[in-house]
């Protein structure tokens with residue numbers, strides 16, 4: 448068995464954070480790609496290593512570590528000498544963790560709402576009401592979220608609320624970059640805070656929400672810098688973007704470009 452075994456999904460934003468961290472550290476890992484719509488994450492053998500029934504899970508030398516932010520910190524704890532992703536002064540570490548906490552409280556849950564409405568909803572619409580309720584009941588972490596979405600999708604009011612939160616998050620990111628002068632969130636060195644926000648920004652870009660940072664060229668530059676890293680290409684292999692998995696989103700993007 449490899450030292451690192453990663454259970455994840457290509458298009459899962461939480462998984463992408465961990466893939467990016469492992470690639471930045473140059474660590475090979477055995478990758479298991481779960482099919483989240485087939486319910487691989489809810490099978491008893493997976494629940495035994497991650498009782499939350501979500502990806503990612505990193506198994507290190509046989510012991511599971513769960514939750515993407517925890518896994519990133521764990522990797523830094525054990526591999527801190529290789530491509531360090533945490534500043535040295537404790538006050539800077541506190542600042543980095545406060546950013547990560549903001550990202551997880553505001554941006555990460557907010558981006559889920561348009562993602563589900565635009566890309567995942569048809570999967571649930573194809574079910575009968577009974578099947579849908581059974582899937583909701585089987586989810587340890589996402590039961591209420593899915594029930595709220597229902598089979599008609601989140602209403603416009605929820606979408607507007609999510610977009611409002613995304614905009615507030617983007618403004619905060621622009622402020623962080625402006626404050627330190629970039630190119631990364633804490634200044635000259637890439638840190639775990641940058642990695643924590645990558646999948647949110649890439650997802651927003653992918654589902655055509657990049658206009659939310661039209662007045663913040665520092666975010667455009669940050670995204671270009673991220674995309675130029677080796678770890679980015681390794682992390683975002685084909686099938687990691689929603690537009691690659693769901694062709695109907697590509698036509699949405701084309702329409703928006705024409706309209707823009």
Ligand SMILES: N[C@@H](CCC(=O)N[C@@H](CS)C(=O)NCC(=O)O)C(=O)O
Nearest residue numbers: 459460461501502503514515516589
């Ligand atoms: N806080 C967890 C959240 C993990 C999570 O929500 N994972 C999603 C994919 S990004 C998932 O596995 N969803 C499967 C499902 O809802 O059944 C983390 O950061 O690891």
